[in-house]
Amino acid sequence: MSEKGKGKVEVFDSEEDLSVSLAKYTADLADKFSKEKGSFTVVLSGGSLIKSLRKVVEPPYVDAVDWSTWHVFWVDERVVPKDHDDSNYKLAFDGFLSKVPILPGKVYAINDALPAEGAADDYETCLKHLVKSNVISVSAATGFPKFDLMLLGMGPDGHVASLFPGHENEKWVTFIKDSPKPPPERITFTFPVINSSADVALVVCGAGKASPVHPALGNDQNSDPLPVGLVFGQGYSFQAVSCML
Ligand SMILES: O=C1O[C@H](COP(=O)(O)O)[C@@H](O)[C@H](O)[C@H]1O
Numbered sequence: 001m002s003e004k005g006k007g008k009v010e011v012f013d014s015e016e017d018l019s020v021s022l023a024k025y026t027a028d029l030a031d032k033f034s035k036e037k038g039s040f041t042v043v044l045s046g047g048s049l050i051k052s053l054r055k056v057v058e059p060p061y062v063d064a065v066d067w068s069t070w071h072v073f074w075v076d077e078r079v080v081p082k083d084h085d086d087s088n089y090k091l092a093f094d095g096f097l098s099k100v101p102i103l104p105g106k107v108y109a110i111n112d113a114l115p116a117e118g119a120a121d122d123y124e125t126c127l128k129h130l131v132k133s134n135v136i137s138v139s140a141a142t143g144f145p146k147f148d149l150m151l152l153g154m155g156p157d158g159h160v161a162s163l164f165p166g167h168e169n170e171k172w173v174t175f176i177k178d179s180p181k182p183p184p185e186r187i188t189f190t191f192p193v194i195n196s197s198a199d200v201a202l203v204v205c206g207a208g209k210a211s212p213v214h215p216a217l218g219n220d221q222n223s224d225p226l227p228v229g230l231v232f233g234q235g236y237s238f239q240a241v242s243c244m245l
Helices: 015-037 088-095 116-132 207-216
Strands: 008-011 040-044 070-074 076-078 149-152 173-176 186-189 199-204 237-241
Touching (some): 015 199, 070 088, 076 088, 116 173, 116 186
Parallel strands (some): 040 149
Antiparallel strands (some): 076 186
């Protein structure tokens, strides 16, 4: 999606239906990219997204997907140890990664021994190495890394990743120490990276999130832009919404 409002919007009656559709969408994209280039780079969010991904680690997908081609990243992470209940890595490990044979060397968690700024720099350096070794491509349009699929959630305040209202940055990975949603210290991909992805799935579930998602769908031109309204994609974008709009 290169312009706001050009994404495909799917609205589901239930979170169960959303989850079934998200599994097919993710598995189909993994298959497409794996056949085209032998790898699939996917970026996870924390929060409710991991629960919504549950069907992809169940039959038929769990057996049909070629997990050996997957490279897994995080769009944002809390600066806590990997075994902490607030860790997005732990959430993804418990609900997703522990159920599939993705090679541990292709799972790129943040360095949890570093403080926020160091962890953000370290993750950006890791991405730059992976660009050099052609694991991650670069967007010809933006010069930023181009992941195959960015799986985004959205908070009730309209935040995506750990990009809260008023946040701007031209780095690949940045950090915050004052997140309005606990825990306060986080690292996060920036909008140029998010918006350079080949595909972006914005997975939003629940009536409480109906109002902030309107700008992302191009339905509300007048209100102040929320972070979710700044999400675009370079290619086909899938936005799954199960709330009343
Ligand atoms: O703090 C975070 O919140 C958002 C949204 O979470 P949700 O539980 O409301 O879906 C999440 O996408 C992000 O990765 C996480 O760090």
